[in-house]
Amino acid sequence: MLETRNLSSGYGAITVLWGVNLTFREGALTAIVGPNGAGKTTLLRTLTGLLPYTGDILMGGKPLKGKTWDLAAQGLVMVPEGRLVFRDMSVEENLCLGAYPERCRADLAANLERMYAFFPRLKERRHQLAGSLSGGEAQMVAMGRGLMAKPRILLIDEPSLGLAPVIVNEVFDIIRKLKADGTTIVLIEQNTRIALQVADDLHLMRSGKVILSEKAAGIDLNRLHDLYFAREGAKEGTTQGTREGTAP
Numbered sequence: 001m002l003e004t005r006n007l008s009s010g011y012g013a014i015t016v017l018w019g020v021n022l023t024f025r026e027g028a029l030t031a032i033v034g035p036n037g038a039g040k041t042t043l044l045r046t047l048t049g050l051l052p053y054t055g056d057i058l059m060g061g062k063p064l065k066g067k068t069w070d071l072a073a074q075g076l077v078m079v080p081e082g083r084l085v086f087r088d089m090s091v092e093e094n095l096c097l098g099a100y101p102e103r104c105r106a107d108l109a110a111n112l113e114r115m116y117a118f119f120p121r122l123k124e125r126r127h128q129l130a131g132s133l134s135g136g137e138a139q140m141v142a143m144g145r146g147l148m149a150k151p152r153i154l155l156i157d158e159p160s161l162g163l164a165p166v167i168v169n170e171v172f173d174i175i176r177k178l179k180a181d182g183t184t185i186v187l188i189e190q191n192t193r194i195a196l197q198v199a200d201d202l203h204l205m206r207s208g209k210v211i212l213s214e215k216a217a218g219i220d221l222n223r224l225h226d227l228y229f230a231r232e233g234a235k236e237g238t239t240q241g242t243r244e245g246t247a248p
């Protein structure tokens with residue numbers, strides 16, 4: 001459904017992604033894991049039109065063109081890291097902003113109800129200011145806002161960031177439900193254990209390159225950690241022999 005070919009990008013003179021080839025299958029949940037600075041967020045920013053690139057990004061076999069809003073209109077929707085919500089607006093106002101693309105505006109009420117079915121707690125708090133929500137609830141608003149854009153592909157950046165384990169489980173229960181509903185999901189996650197549990201396909205990035213692409217069911221967590229931390233004896237990828245990143 002979405003594919004990158006020899007994708008390179010970065011920030012001005014700084015190249016971060018180096019010739020990345022990835023395929024995201026329709027209806028699948030694809031997790032991208034990797035240590036701090038591996039380029040995961042840069043990949044999402046590039047896919048969503050925020051950074052210039054060389055190489056190709058194809059959706060449904062056709063080159064993806066346009067800026068972030070055009071891409072959202074085509075169904076490529078990002079849920080940003082850090083649970084970015086408009087703090088001085090109500091929960092429902094935040095959610096309705098997600099329905100900005102033309103094709104989402106006509107049936108706003110039905111769209112809201114569909115989204116509230118995934119996030120009943122947001123319905124209870126629909127009139128509350130988003131700035132007064134807990135971290136987990138704000139994450140739900142960010143995800144719900146993405147759903148309101150009727151995504152063909154939902155790109156979720158680090159949903160577990162800064163959340164207590166019990167809330168992380170709650171957020172991932174919702175991600176499982178979205179997947180069961182047929183939503184194509186790309187999930188950026190540092191928590192390798194939980195990523196392996198929910199993903200169909202998994203890619204490991206290090207230093208701006210993809211060093212492992214496999215079906216999640218066939219991946220052993222210890223082997224993944226060897227590659228993640230480039231531990232001595234690991235065969236694939238760059239081996240720096242040091243432990244990097246947060247403990248996943």
Ligand SMILES: Nc1ncnc2c1ncn2[C@@H]1O[C@H](COP(=O)(O)OP(=O)(O)OP(=O)(O)O)[C@@H](O)[C@H]1O
Pocket residue numbers: 011014016034035036037038039040041042043190
């Ligand atoms: N605006 C920027 N300008 C210059 N370099 C940047 C910018 N944003 C990120 N980088 C650099 O790009 C590299 C990859 O960063 P990126 O945020 O994509 O990594 P990440 O895998 O998402 O890491 P994390 O898990 O810590 O969020 C890092 O070396 C970072 O310093």
